């Protein structure tokens with residue numbers, strides 16, 4: 001009876017694991033469906049090492065079964081001792097050389113790829129021009145992301161916008177605790193630290209960026225950083241070079257506006273309630289980064305998510321402003337402003353919804 005129970009318990013665990021793993025594999029979020037040069041490289045190394053592991057396991061299993069069958073104790077032969085191979089020179093050499101060969105086969109592409117991925121000379125070049133190599137400074141914060149385009153003097157939050165089919169170079173750092181920057185379908189990940197800047201590059205493939213159901217690739221924080229770590233998501237929007245250039249132009253000229261009474265009331269509240277102390281509403285923000293305590297809200301009206309996670313609609317904006325703690329425990333906005341009346345929430349929501357790049 002007990003035996004039977006244990007067996008079924010194990011079965012249930014495996015069945016559940018299969019179910020959970022079946023949730024992986026969305027193209028906008030999967031290492032197994034690479035959509036860029038870096039992800040391709042990492043994927044092929046994964047495949048190579050998996051094949052090698054499977055071959056090793058298979059060969060060892062076959063030898064094991066063969067030995068068990070061949071050398072089993074037979075009736076009548078109970079006292080017979082088979083030939084002893086301890087210290088056999090030949091065998092020792094064989095099983096030392098094979099792993100060495102396997103390691104070499106694995107090491108050569110891994111080391112080559114490592115150097116390739118770490119090659120950020122283009123971004124450090126003296127007199128680098130923005131056309132040669134696009135550089136983006138990523139700053140990870142509890143629990144939001146900031147993307148600064150130093151060549152263009154603009155800042156975005158939560159939504160990373162990149163051109164396709166070219167190398168994009170990243171300076172990575174964190175402003176509070178260690179986080180990790182990861183776009184599963186594109187490559188990575190790399191830690192963002194508080195005490196130094198890590199650098200790497202990624203490339204976003206135009207063809208494979210044509211996602212069927214999602215408009216965006218998903219980015220994640222891959223280093224446990226606090227209660228809302230799992231909610232520290234960002235989106236990646238991929239644009240052709242031309243589209244990207246006109247986006248940059250639009251962002252440089254962008255000025256937050258409030259149209260209509262309600263939105264203007266919201267704009268006023270945004271200052272009175274101290275929101276402006278943490279949130280800029282324009283992409284050109286020359287304050288030092290310590291002063292940028294919350295996500296830049298420029299173009300917030302056209303984001304696909306509120307706070308990186310909630311679907312972007314009026315109701316969710318209201319809910320977030322009323323009680324951010326309910327959606328992202330431990331976030332740095334909770335309790336930093338007086339409680340808002342319903343009318344105030346309405347006005348603020350109207351103002352935020354109107355922060356758009358379009359039709360400007």
Ligand code: HEC
Pocket residue numbers: 142143144157158270273274275276277278279293294295296303305306307308320321328331332333336337348352
């Ligand atoms: C002490 C600084 C601070 C103040 C004051 C503050 N916020 Fe925030 N806000 C933040 C932080 C930090 C986040 C990011 C939370 C997260 O995602 O973990 C945030 C997130 C948001 C978001 C979601 C942003 C996004 O990118 O999706 C909105 C909208 C927002 N705040 C509006 C407001 C409004 C309106 C006020 C004023 C009533 C306000 N905030 C006051 C720090 C602040």
Ligand SMILES: [Cu+2]
Pocket residue numbers: 140141143178179180221222223224225226229232
């Ligand atoms: Cu994090």
